[in-house]
Amino acid sequence: MQQPSPVPDSAAPLVDVVDLSVRFVSKDATVHAVNGVSFQLTAGEVLCILGESGSGKSVTMRALLRLLPETARISGQVRVDGRDVIAMAGNELARLRGGVASMIFQEPMTALDPVFTVGQQIAETIVRHEGTSWAEAEKRGLELLELVQIPSAKRRLASYPHELSGGLRQRAMIAMALSCRPRLLLADEPTTALDATVQIQILLLLRRLQEDLGMGVIFVTHDLGVAGEIADRVAVMYAGRFIETGPVVDLMEGPLHPYTQGLLGSTVHGGMRGQRLTAIPGSPPSLSELPTGCAFAPRCPQAMDVCQTSEPTERKPRPDRTARCVLVEESIQAA
Amino acid sequence: MSDTPRTRVQGTQGRSVLLDVRGLRKHFPIRGGILNRVIGTVQAVDNVSFAVREGETLGIVGESGCGKSTTARLLMHLIEPDDGTITFDGRVVDKRDRAALRDMRRVLQMVFQDSYSSLNPRLPIEETIAFAPWVHGIPKREARDRAHRLLGAVGLEPATFARRYPHELSGGQRQRVNIARALALEPRVVVLDEPVSALDKSVEAQVLNLLVDLKDAFRLTYVFISHDLNVVQYVSDRVLVMYLGKVVEVGPVDQIYANPRHPYTRALLASRPSMNPRQRTTEAPLTGDPPNPINPPSGCRFRTRCAFAEGVCSTAEPRLAASDAVGGGLDAHMVACHMLAPDSGHSKTVLASNTA
Ligand SMILES: Nc1ncnc2c1ncn2[C@@H]1O[C@H](COP(=O)(O)OP(=O)(O)OP(=O)(O)O)[C@@H](O)[C@H]1O
Ligand SMILES: Nc1ncnc2c1ncn2[C@@H]1O[C@H](COP(=O)(O)OP(=O)(O)O)[C@@H](O)[C@H]1O
Ligand code: SF4
Ligand code: SF4
Ligand SMILES: [Mg+2]
Ligand SMILES: [Mg+2]
Numbered sequence: 001m002q003q004p005s006p007v008p009d010s011a012a013p014l015v016d017v018v019d020l021s022v023r024f025v026s027k028d029a030t031v032h033a034v035n036g037v038s039f040q041l042t043a044g045e046v047l048c049i050l051g052e053s054g055s056g057k058s059v060t061m062r063a064l065l066r067l068l069p070e071t072a073r074i075s076g077q078v079r080v081d082g083r084d085v086i087a088m089a090g091n092e093l094a095r096l097r098g099g100v101a102s103m104i105f106q107e108p109m110t111a112l113d114p115v116f117t118v119g120q121q122i123a124e125t126i127v128r129h130e131g132t133s134w135a136e137a138e139k140r141g142l143e144l145l146e147l148v149q150i151p152s153a154k155r156r157l158a159s160y161p162h163e164l165s166g167g168l169r170q171r172a173m174i175a176m177a178l179s180c181r182p183r184l185l186l187a188d189e190p191t192t193a194l195d196a197t198v199q200i201q202i203l204l205l206l207r208r209l210q211e212d213l214g215m216g217v218i219f220v221t222h223d224l225g226v227a228g229e230i231a232d233r234v235a236v237m238y239a240g241r242f243i244e245t246g247p248v249v250d251l252m253e254g255p256l257h258p259y260t261q262g263l264l265g266s267t268v269h270g271g272m273r274g275q276r277l278t279a280i281p282g283s284p285p286s287l288s289e290l291p292t293g294c295a296f297a298p299r300c301p302q303a304m305d306v307c308q309t310s311e312p313t314e315r316k317p318r319p320d321r322t323a324r325c326v327l328v329e330e331s332i333q334a335a
Numbered sequence: 336m337s338d339t340p341r342t343r344v345q346g347t348q349g350r351s352v353l354l355d356v357r358g359l360r361k362h363f364p365i366r367g368g369i370l371n372r373v374i375g376t377v378q379a380v381d382n383v384s385f386a387v388r389e390g391e392t393l394g395i396v397g398e399s400g401c402g403k404s405t406t407a408r409l410l411m412h413l414i415e416p417d418d419g420t421i422t423f424d425g426r427v428v429d430k431r432d433r434a435a436l437r438d439m440r441r442v443l444q445m446v447f448q449d450s451y452s453s454l455n456p457r458l459p460i461e462e463t464i465a466f467a468p469w470v471h472g473i474p475k476r477e478a479r480d481r482a483h484r485l486l487g488a489v490g491l492e493p494a495t496f497a498r499r500y501p502h503e504l505s506g507g508q509r510q511r512v513n514i515a516r517a518l519a520l521e522p523r524v525v526v527l528d529e530p531v532s533a534l535d536k537s538v539e540a541q542v543l544n545l546l547v548d549l550k551d552a553f554r555l556t557y558v559f560i561s562h563d564l565n566v567v568q569y570v571s572d573r574v575l576v577m578y579l580g581k582v583v584e585v586g587p588v589d590q591i592y593a594n595p596r597h598p599y600t601r602a603l604l605a606s607r608p609s610m611n612p613r614q615r616t617t618e619a620p621l622t623g624d625p626p627n628p629i630n631p632p633s634g635c636r637f638r639t640r641c642a643f644a645e646g647v648c649s650t651a652e653p654r655l656a657a658s659d660a661v662g663g664g665l666d667a668h669m670v671a672c673h674m675l676a677p678d679s680g681h682s683k684t685v686l687a688s689n690t691a
Contacts, residue, residue: 052535151623165624195398196564196606201619203608222535225608229615248612266540268565269610270592276547277569279540283505 012082014184014216015041015064020076022059022068022240029288033059035240036076043183046210046217048227048248050263051237052284057220060237061186064218065097081183098177099129101184106192108173112161118145118172119157122179129180144175148205167198171205178209185210187219191226203229224267228252233320236260239285239295246321256323259296294325302327352665353556354387354410354443354524359419361405365629375629379405381580383419384655386665387524392550392557394571394588396564396603400628401577403560407528410558411445412436424523441471444517448529450509454501454516461486461497464516471520478519485515488552489545507538511545518553526558531566543569564607568592573666576600579628579636582655586668596658596670599637635673647673647680 022034034056041047049057062068064078066085078085081100088096097103105111113121122144123137132140138157145153148171161169170190177185187206191199207230210217221227227234231248236257244257255261265278282299285291291298297307306326315328360382365375380402387393395403408414410421412428421428428439447453455463464482469475483493489511501509510530517525530546531539543566550557561567567574567588574591576584576599584597595601602620609616621640626632635653638644655671673679 052537165627167624195625196562196603197398197619197621198624200606200608200616201622204616204619223608224536225610228610228612229608231612252610252612263536266537267610268540268543268563268569270565270568272565272569273588277540277544279544280537281541283507283538284535 013040013079014043014045014081015039015218016077016079017064018077020060020063020074020078022056022063022075023073024069024071025073026071031287032290033240033287034063035290037240037242038076039235039242039245041184041216041218043216044210044214046207046219046230046232048231048234049218049220049237049242050222050224050227050234052222054284054287055237056240056287057222057237058188061103061188061218061220064186065101065103066093067097067103095129098125098182099180100182101186102177102180102182103186103188104173104177104190106189108169109161111173111176112169114161117158117160118164118175122157122176125176125179140179141175144179145172147178147209148172148175150175166194167201170194170198170202174202174206174209178213181213183215185215185217187217189220189222192221192223199226200229206230224252224263225269236263239290240287241295241324242322243296243325244321244323246318250321256317256321256328257296257325258300258302258327262299262301296325350389350391352386353389353424354558355422356386356410357384357420357422359383359406359409359421360417361402361409361414362417377628378580378631379628380409380416383577383580383582385575385582385585387556387558388665389523389556390554391572392559392570394567394574395558395560395577396562396567396574397577398562398603398625400579400625402580403562403577404528406577407445407526407558407560410526411443412439441520442523443526444520444522444524445526445528446510446513446517446530448532450506450513450533451501453513454509456501459498459500460504460512461493463501463512464519467516468519481519482515485518486512488518488549489515490541491515505538507534507541510534510542514542514545514549518549521553522555524556524558526560528560529562530559532561532563539566546570564604576603579625579631581636582669582671583637584668584670585655586658587666590668594668596668596675597637597672598641598643598674602640635671643674643681643683645673645681651679653679 018038020034020037024031024033037060049060051057063074064080074086119138119141122141123134126132126137126140127134141157142153145156150156150168150171164172191202194202219230228248234248234251235242236244238259244260255264262280266280280299285295293309294307294312297303312324312326314322314324315330316322317328317331359380361380363377363379364373365377366372367374383406397403409416415430423439426435428435430436461479461482464485465478468478468481483497486493486496491508491511531542534542549555559570571588574588575582578599584600595604605620623640626639632639634649634651638648653671653673653676655669656676657667658670658675673681674683677684
């Protein structure tokens with residue numbers, strides 16, 4: 001049985017985000033999609049962003065590569081591999097995307113071009129980013145398909161994306177994302193649309209690739225079980241904020257924030273038959289009219305007066321854990 | 336967990352069969368090419384039989400495309416089977432028997448996954464719920480009162496929600512409306528096709544609690560379809576596992592989850608994320624994707640992914656048969672695999688006699 005790897009603490013961060021906010025401004029409304037997110041990712045670490053639909057997971061991740069539409073207003077600081085992403089010009093951004101950092105999606109066809117074969121697309125990426133010869137790039141393409149365990153890889157290089165089954169297409173997209181040996185892989189629910197027996201194959205593949213290639217990975221999911229299989233560290237997102245972070249084992253065994261506790265109680269798993277689920281009442285707030293105070297207060301069984309008036313600051317009960325809830329005590333600094 | 340088995344499970348054992356399905360078949364022709372000729376057949380549902388007792392929940396699980404929704408649509412007579420019979424409360428439902436069909440359309444109701452597209456966007460939800468009772472001859476006023484009572488029963492305060500339109504509701508609230516609408520004709524059976532799959536976890540739990548409550552309050556029988564094995568385990572009394580249009584295993588929920596016998600069921604259960612980060616999954620139970628449902632493999636349809644496949648698996652189709660000494664009857668644990676049929680010619684049939 002395998003356990004999450006310990007997080008190296010001395011290395012310089014691969015990703016450094018300070019007070020990131022993203023708003024979408026239009027005539028009718030302002031959507032506060034991300035509201036002050038700060039975190040660091042070390043090289044070789046897997047961070048899962050866990051949250052329900054609309055909580056801001058995808059927008060947070062896209063902001064790291066500035067893959068957001070014109071209407072997005074980004075503030076805060078984002079550094080990837082030491083470089084300031086917010087200040088980057090267009091050509092620098094293009095080099096970043098698919099170079100140092102690349103991204104995979106739930107729907108592989110967002111990343112694959114239907115009119116070119118898998119082999120052509122991979123080779124093209126390699127030639128563009130690294131200026132190798134076409135022959136050299138094609139050779140790497142074959143190695144990549146073998147790396148992601150596509151059977152009869154040679155033959156598959158000549159396949160068009162639509163000729164592949166769901167699982168193979170997902171593998172082809174991963175191969176493409178790895179083509180320039182990224183140090184950072186951003187994965188946005190890459191297994192959500194897959195059947196159970198295929199999902200576990202892709203999760204195990206990603207975990208192995210991450211270890212072998214030493215990549216840092218940010219993995220977005222709404223599924224606690226998926227996070228349990230792949231994360232070193234988990235950040236729980238609610239209404240555009242990281243409301244709790246911590247190592248995966250600690251967080252799943254001892255959640256601190258009432259929302260995380262509710263999420264664990266709501267997640268059906270074996271052995272819950274006959275028990276009433278401890279559902280969280282209500283539904284997440286609209287991001288165009290965020291409540292003042294704690295965004296979870298309208299649904300929180302433990303809410304108090306103070307929760308309605310001011311947004312709880314981030315507490316650090318232990319060096320490796322954070323929570324935004326007034327019930328969580330700040331640790332007393334040991335002498 | 337050492338929770339005592341729910342009384343519900345035992346309570347249904349003596350009850351009569353409400354829905355009896357025999358040899359159901361639905362094949363869809365696939366057309367293609369410039370002449371639009373039939374180039375293949377999707378055997379969406381192929382010789383499927385099962386029974387549902389009054390008051391129980393039958394769970395149906397399987398991966399995408401295995402025929403779950405097609406089975407549901409056949410049960411509802413939204414599509415006609417190529418072959419097979421559906422008996423409801425002792426009466427064979429035949430499309431030529433208009434009266435039987437009309438009765439059945441009332442007492443059998445369905446809830447779909449997509450909460451949005453199954454509601455009329457231009458009607459306030461109280462009217463959506465009251466519509467069917469009104470069509471069935473209930474005075475408008477009374478139908479609206481019933482709609483309000485049902486809104487209350489599904490946890491939507493009528494004073495706040497009755498006049499709202501679907502787009503003014505969250506996904507979880509819309510699914511509650513769909514459930515209220517399904518209950519408006521006082522059905523006996525509700526077929527739920529992935530009723531919580533589109534919902535967030537925190538809302539999924541609310542709707543599951545609600546479905547359990549309503550079942551008791553209105554003495555309902557459920558056919559609960561889902562690809563989520565954990566949810567099916569939570570709600571079901573008995574479980575039916577499908578693969579490429581076939582039933583591969585069926586039995587009481589505890590049997591299926593504690594002692595799965597079909598290699599596919601075992602793999603499916605083992606594919607669930609572990610929920611314990613200290614004990615992660617180290618090996619994927621199956622390789623590859625489910626095969627194309629057009630022209631599926633001969634013999635056992637699972638043989639292309641089965642670690643135990645042998646010659647006999649490609650030449651003969653395994654029959655669904657009782658897997659243990661408990662024998663037949665509704666609570667039998669039935670499996671369709673040559674390894675569990677003593678005289679099949681499969682070299683590993685010992686598996687069966689060992690544990691029986
Ligand atoms: N009208 C149709 N014409 C052609 N093929 C169809 C039709 N309806 C269903 N099918 C095919 O029949 C098979 C079974 O479909 P069905 O919708 O029952 O699957 P399912 O088990 O509900 O899957 P999911 O989990 O994706 O909802 C699939 O291969 C599907 O593509
Ligand atoms: N291009 C956009 N324009 C306006 N609002 C957007 C846009 N993209 C995302 N949003 C909104 O931002 C919020 C967070 O979205 P997202 O990050 O996609 O959520 P998720 O956690 O499901 O990935 C949602 O309210 C969403 O509707
Ligand atoms: S701050 Fe208050 S409302 Fe928010 S989670 Fe904590 S107790 Fe609940
Ligand atoms: S019949 Fe053969 S191929 Fe099918 S499940 Fe049994 S052993 Fe595997
Ligand atoms: Mg998203
Ligand atoms: Mg379906």
